[in-house]
Amino acid sequence: MKKVTGTIVGAISGYYDVETEQGIVRTRARGVFRDRKQKPLVGDRVVIQLDNKGMNYLIEILPHSNEIGRPAVANVAEVLLVISSVEPDFSTELLDRYLTFFAWKDVKVCIYLSKTDIAPKDKLEEIIQSLSYYSKIGYSVFTSAKDLEDKLPDLIKEKTIWTLAGQSGAGKSTLLNKLEKTANQATGKISTALNRGKHTTRKVQLFKYGSGFIADTPGFSAIDLYKIKLNDLANCFYEFSKASSGCKFRSCQHIHEPKCNVRQLLESGEISSSRYDDYLKIRQEISDNRMPEYLK
Ligand SMILES: Nc1nc2c(ncn2[C@@H]2O[C@H](COP(=O)(O)OP(=O)(O)OP(=O)(O)O)[C@@H](O)[C@H]2O)c(=O)[nH]1
Numbered sequence: 001m002k003k004v005t006g007t008i009v010g011a012i013s014g015y016y017d018v019e020t021e022q023g024i025v026r027t028r029a030r031g032v033f034r035d036r037k038q039k040p041l042v043g044d045r046v047v048i049q050l051d052n053k054g055m056n057y058l059i060e061i062l063p064h065s066n067e068i069g070r071p072a073v074a075n076v077a078e079v080l081l082v083i084s085s086v087e088p089d090f091s092t093e094l095l096d097r098y099l100t101f102f103a104w105k106d107v108k109v110c111i112y113l114s115k116t117d118i119a120p121k122d123k124l125e126e127i128i129q130s131l132s133y134y135s136k137i138g139y140s141v142f143t144s145a146k147d148l149e150d151k152l153p154d155l156i157k158e159k160t161i162w163t164l165a166g167q168s169g170a171g172k173s174t175l176l177n178k179l180e181k182t183a184n185q186a187t188g189k190i191s192t193a194l195n196r197g198k199h200t201t202r203k204v205q206l207f208k209y210g211s212g213f214i215a216d217t218p219g220f221s222a223i224d225l226y227k228i229k230l231n232d233l234a235n236c237f238y239e240f241s242k243a244s245s246g247c248k249f250r251s252c253q254h255i256h257e258p259k260c261n262v263r264q265l266l267e268s269g270e271i272s273s274s275r276y277d278d279y280l281k282i283r284q285e286i287s288d289n290r291m292p293e294y295l296k
């Protein structure tokens with residue numbers, strides 16, 4: 001009997017496919033997890049026990065850093081946020097909502113602008129201009145699918161997991177299909193190994209990409225911002241958080257406080273007014289404990 005550690009890359013009808021040094025091993029979870037109400041998630045690092053009689057058991061779930069999306073993926077290192085230039089129209093407000101949510105979850109975000117091929121030229125220029133602000137504050141931004149596909153393999157680091165997010169119709173599945181195709185060309189037929197068939201209830205799977213994995217089901221599109229604590233919100237706006245060291249009060253919320261560096265930078269144009277407006281809007285929603293209809 002031998003124990004090895006691996007990552008759950010798929011969960012199908014009570015079986016867990018675990019990627020290990022020796023390839024993918026199909027396992028069953030020990031009943032003990034059910035008793036403890038612990039459920040192994042795709043993305044979890046686990047210890048499995050290999051048996052030479054061909055019985056493999058998942059015996060331990062290692063602690064995970066987060067769980068994101070529905071269906072949930074554990075240990076998400078970064079989200080690839082797909083945001084469309086048209087159909088549906090680009091909106092900085094929507095973008096800020098997503099970025100706020102993931103900042104709150106402490107997950108990094110890489111932004112990909114889709115449908116640039118069908119956006120009117122002047123509109124596209126305007127969008128790219130507003131996205132340059134987001135690169136300035138620290139987000140990776142891709143405005144071309146080709147550029148993204150060229151660089152993504154290097155961005156996905158050893159054993160890290162990425163998942164997609166974005167509004168319905170933004171182009172998540174379209175992008176995933178493209179990425180999955182290149183991944184399969186590079187790594188062989190993982191999908192076959194996982195026995196992906198018509199009669200299996202398929203939830204979410206990870207496929208190998210770069211040195212890590214991508215979840216093959218778009219994470220989610222609705223976001224619950226109202227659960228954020230009011231005083232944590234400013235920290236979800238990275239440039240506010242950075243600027244706040246220059247505010248007079250340590251607990252400055254950048255609203256009416258005197259000598260607020262965020263508001264000074266807003267006046268000088270260094271902090272974007274649309275970001276600040278979205279901050280106020282989300283703040284209001286949190287204090288009213290609600291979220292907008294269209295995000296439900
Ligand atoms: N022209 C163009 N069309 C695109 C692009 N990306 C997606 N589409 C189209 O936009 C529509 C929606 O794309 P999907 O990939 O299904 O969007 P999604 O984000 O997966 O949507 P949900 O499954 O509803 O969450 C489809 O008709 C795609 O063909 C793009 O880059 N250019």
Ligand SMILES: [Zn+2]
Nearest residue numbers: 247252254260
């Ligand atoms: Zn302030």
